Amino acid sequence: MPENDLPTGRTIIARGGYAHKKGQDVMREFITGNQAIVRGAVRAGCNFVAGYPITPASSILTEVLRAFADGSGVVVQTEDEIAAIGQCIGASMAGAKVMTATSGPGISLYSENIGLAQMGEAPLVIVDCQRMGPATGGATATGDGDVMFARHVTSGSYPIPVLAATDATTAYRLAYEAFNIAERLRTPVILLSSKAIALTRQTVDLEKVQLSPCVERKAAAPDATFHPYKVDQPGGVPDFAPIGGSQRVRFTGSIHDEEGVLTIERDQIDAKLQRLNTKILAGSDALELVDEDLDDSAETLVISYGLADGAAREAVRQSRDCGAMVSHLTLYSLWPVPAKAIRRAVTPSIKRVIVPELNLGLYVEEIRKLLPGIDVMSIQRIDGGLIEPQRIVSAVTADSPCGCRCGGQSK
Amino acid sequence: MTTLAVKRNEMAFCPGCSHGMVLERLSEAFDRMNLAPTDVCIVTDIGCVGISDRYLDCHTFHGLHGRSITYAEGIKRARPELTVVVLIGDGGCGIGTAHLVHAARRGIDINVIVFNNFNFGMTGGQHSSTTPVCAQTPTTPAGATDYPFDVCQTVGANGASYVGRFTAFDKDLPDRMEAALRAPGFSLLDTWELCVAYYAERNRLNRKTLTTLSDEMDLPLGELECRRRPQPPSLAVTATGNAVTKTAEPSIALSWAERTEFCVAGSAGQRILSAVGVIGRIAVAGGLYAAQSDDFPITVRRGHSVSNLILSRKAIVYTGVDRTDLLLVLTEDGVRRVKSWQALSTDTLVLAEASLNLPATGARIERIDRKTAEKLVGKTSAALALLSYAIVRGGWLDEDRFRTAAEFGVRGKYRDENLKAIDAGIGLARAGFELET
Numbered sequence: 001m002p003e004n005d006l007p008t009g010r011t012i013i014a015r016g017g018y019a020h021k022k023g024q025d026v027m028r029e030f031i032t033g034n035q036a037i038v039r040g041a042v043r044a045g046c047n048f049v050a051g052y053p054i055t056p057a058s059s060i061l062t063e064v065l066r067a068f069a070d071g072s073g074v075v076v077q078t079e080d081e082i083a084a085i086g087q088c089i090g091a092s093m094a095g096a097k098v099m100t101a102t103s104g105p106g107i108s109l110y111s112e113n114i115g116l117a118q119m120g121e122a123p124l125v126i127v128d129c130q131r132m133g134p135a136t137g138g139a140t141a142t143g144d145g146d147v148m149f150a151r152h153v154t155s156g157s158y159p160i161p162v163l164a165a166t167d168a169t170t171a172y173r174l175a176y177e178a179f180n181i182a183e184r185l186r187t188p189v190i191l192l193s194s195k196a197i198a199l200t201r202q203t204v205d206l207e208k209v210q211l212s213p214c215v216e217r218k219a220a221a222p223d224a225t226f227h228p229y230k231v232d233q234p235g236g237v238p239d240f241a242p243i244g245g246s247q248r249v250r251f252t253g254s255i256h257d258e259e260g261v262l263t264i265e266r267d268q269i270d271a272k273l274q275r276l277n278t279k280i281l282a283g284s285d286a287l288e289l290v291d292e293d294l295d296d297s298a299e300t301l302v303i304s305y306g307l308a309d310g311a312a313r314e315a316v317r318q319s320r321d322c323g324a325m326v327s328h329l330t331l332y333s334l335w336p337v338p339a340k341a342i343r344r345a346v347t348p349s350i351k352r353v354i355v356p357e358l359n360l361g362l363y364v365e366e367i368r369k370l371l372p373g374i375d376v377m378s379i380q381r382i383d384g385g386l387i388e389p390q391r392i393v394s395a396v397t398a399d400s401p402c403g404c405r406c407g408g409q410s411k
Numbered sequence: 412m413t414t415l416a417v418k419r420n421e422m423a424f425c426p427g428c429s430h431g432m433v434l435e436r437l438s439e440a441f442d443r444m445n446l447a448p449t450d451v452c453i454v455t456d457i458g459c460v461g462i463s464d465r466y467l468d469c470h471t472f473h474g475l476h477g478r479s480i481t482y483a484e485g486i487k488r489a490r491p492e493l494t495v496v497v498l499i500g501d502g503g504c505g506i507g508t509a510h511l512v513h514a515a516r517r518g519i520d521i522n523v524i525v526f527n528n529f530n531f532g533m534t535g536g537q538h539s540s541t542t543p544v545c546a547q548t549p550t551t552p553a554g555a556t557d558y559p560f561d562v563c564q565t566v567g568a569n570g571a572s573y574v575g576r577f578t579a580f581d582k583d584l585p586d587r588m589e590a591a592l593r594a595p596g597f598s599l600l601d602t603w604e605l606c607v608a609y610y611a612e613r614n615r616l617n618r619k620t621l622t623t624l625s626d627e628m629d630l631p632l633g634e635l636e637c638r639r640r641p642q643p644p645s646l647a648v649t650a651t652g653n654a655v656t657k658t659a660e661p662s663i664a665l666s667w668a669e670r671t672e673f674c675v676a677g678s679a680g681q682r683i684l685s686a687v688g689v690i691g692r693i694a695v696a697g698g699l700y701a702a703q704s705d706d707f708p709i710t711v712r713r714g715h716s717v718s719n720l721i722l723s724r725k726a727i728v729y730t731g732v733d734r735t736d737l738l739l740v741l742t743e744d745g746v747r748r749v750k751s752w753q754a755l756s757t758d759t760l761v762l763a764e765a766s767l768n769l770p771a772t773g774a775r776i777e778r779i780d781r782k783t784a785e786k787l788v789g790k791t792s793a794a795l796a797l798l799s800y801a802i803v804r805g806g807w808l809d810e811d812r813f814r815t816a817a818e819f820g821v822r823g824k825y826r827d828e829n830l831k832a833i834d835a836g837i838g839l840a841r842a843g844f845e846l847e848t
């Protein structure tokens with residue numbers, strides 16, 4: 001009987017809770033993606049959550065309620081989604097680290113306020129537990145249909161960082177990283193999850209997850225006169241002072257000058273709006289979150305994100321087992337498009353790229369734009385089921401140099 | 412130190428507009444209360460009143476139309492010591508009615524001042540939810556036919572602690588404002604005004620007729636009696652919180668072959684999801700990887716209840732269930748929900764309740780008797796007993812290992828009940844079912 005691939009050492013079973021124990025002990029747990037997101041948020045120092053019940057995001061709210069029951073944060077169930085995100089933006093500007101979670105119908109109602117957080121530069125983490133289809137769609141069915149919606153979710157089309165979880169473990173990690181991005185850039189950040197991640201329980205070992213150092217928004221010098229939207233360089237992020245603190249703060253969703261006062265001066269308008277764009281895009285390399293599993297001699301590259309990633313990983317393993325040379329790139333950050341990582345993954349021998357997605361084939365177009373002259377194939381599924389690894393294996397091995405036609409069956 | 416940074420005639424409002432006057436009164440109230448600029452946050456809604464923030468020397472927040480209440484509530488929750496005041500027009504009260512009502516209902520300690528001039532000044536004088544019947548506006552050319560919204564009664568009936576209706580010209584307005592600011596809980600002042608650019612001119616409204624308008628509309632001026640509510644009982648939420656005890660336990664390493672896919676299909680009320688969860692946790696405690704995905708209709712107490720569990724000694728990257736190794740079917744709902752009957756091969760072991768008619772399938776079929784399990788452990792534990800039976804029967808775990816792993820991995824409130832069910836299942840695997848043939 002083969003050994004379990006359990007790291008040596010003691011197994012410690014965590015029974016719920018949110019403490020983060022350091023050390024080498026193995027601490028495997030069996031939790032849902034939603035629970036993992038709450039762990040990540042709490043780990044990042046989240047202390048304010050407002051939300052409105054919606055399948056499949058609801059359990060984020062109830063988990064937060066338990067996490068904050070010791071007084072470590074504020075949680076409120078509001079009258080609707082508009083109030084949920086509204087309270088979050090208010091609390092964020094008062095200095096709280098905030099998060100709200102919903103599904104497609106709720107993101108639609110968030111839309112206007114996402115623009116407010118963008119314009120007013122309020123750090124805010126938004127979780128979208130995607131469901132199937134438009135409108136009410138399939139509340140208990142899964143999909144990755146919001147990838148373009150997340151990018152263009154509010155008027156003006158200014159960029160918003162968007163991350164996509166692939167399972168409970170990455171949901172934890174990305175919830176944490178979403179806070180870091182939101183705080184550092186003073187921007188809303190959208191974390192995409194999906195019913196099949198949100199409500200699926202998986203084995204996780206959160207202690208082993210590598211996290212970047214925790215980022216707090218840069219505080220304004222306490223003694224100086226505070227200029228709410230002043231920056232020291234063109235793509236910069238203004239220093240933060242909280243509403244309710246000792247420095248008077250102005251927040252506004254109207255186009256404004258450095259003082260947070262409405263302006264009609266074109267140079268000031270241009271400076272502000274250019275900055276909303278450049279503060280995200282100029283440092284976009286730092287926002288690239290991917291997982292590279294590259295093979296220098298591969299002719300096929302699979303690029304996946306979200307729900308299709310699990311199938312892609314399984315398919316790549318099976319294809320390699322039967323001799324195919326294949327590379328795999330997982331995208332955890334979708335917007336800005338991690339262009340550098342994508343180009344890097346296209347090693348000289350790559351002839352074909354395969355992009356499986358749980359939607360109509362949306363993100364594949366971004367990849368096609370980046371890789372002119374390369375055959376980019378789209379694999380799609382929209383009926384609420386998962387893409388089976390077999391479909392990807394067949395695509396990978398169809399033109400396999402080894403002539404393998406086993407479709408992964410020979411393993 | 413005054414909160415108002417400019418004089419009335421330096422404000423951008425039309426000459427004669429009441430907004431500037433009301434802002435002066437508010438500043439007076441702050442001064443009387445000795446509130447420093449950083450003790451106050453003014454949240455402005457959209458409309459002409461929305462440009463007030465630039466004239467105020469305190470924390471200011473200018474957001475979206477009708478949503479000012481929500482930002483104010485968020486700010487107040489994050490900074491309870493702050494005096495939070497919302498400046499909103501009658502338009503904002505219309506589009507944001509839900510927020511007004513629910514903020515009042517929750518008793519959140521914010522203060523709302525309605526700059527009510529009976530129309531949308533900023534967009535050209537269109538009728539609003541407070542426009543009086545018969546009034547002339549560009550969107551009611553034949554006179555308004557709808558009755559106005561009584562914002563005071565609405566919040567007063569729903570939990571506000573101080574509500575009043577006054578005109579911008581009332582001498583004692585600063586007193587009323589102070590009373591509102593001092594009242595604990597939600598307060599609202601409906602302040603009647605003149606929009607000299609549109610409403611007042613078209614409807615011959617002036618300082619004097621504002622008072623007669625009150626009679627005509629039967630909306631009395633003055634303080635309004637709020638409906639008193641008893642203090643709600645405070646119910647503490649049990650904290651699982653951030654302080655958590657984790658105990659070191661010896662590892663029980665379960666041996667397991669490759670990825671195995673289980674599916675339990677039955678009906679709501681059989682506690683199928685929790686049964687599968689119990690097995691999943693035992694597996695995780697035993698060092699295995701598990702993935703559980705459930706399928707149930709949105710009305711959880713009726714219809715099918717299906718739960719899939721993948722167990723593997725390696726990390727599970729793909730959580731779909733395409734090659735079921737074990738299909739445990741407990742009810743007719745379960746039979747119907749399983750769509751893959753035809754595609755199943757002998758790789759799949761089906762354990763099906765004896766009374767069920769099954770569709771044609773290539774799977775290996777064995778029958779079980781749900782009633783026997785129910786008699787042993789009760790209806791709500793039968794699914795766990797039968798799943799435990801299946802795990803031993805299918806040869807995935809032997810009795811002893813399973814029992815030890817269960818002792819170790821079953822936790823929580825229902826530990827005893829769940830262990831009993833697992834034991835019963837193991838027992839059934841040894842004894843077999845007595846099935847009528």
Ligand code: SF4
Pocket residue numbers: 423424425427428429430459528532533605606607608609
């Ligand atoms: S349009 Fe009406 S409300 Fe607006 S500033 Fe002029 S008078 Fe005042």
Ligand SMILES: [Mg+2]
Pocket residue numbers: 458500501502526527528529530531532539
């Ligand atoms: Mg008005």
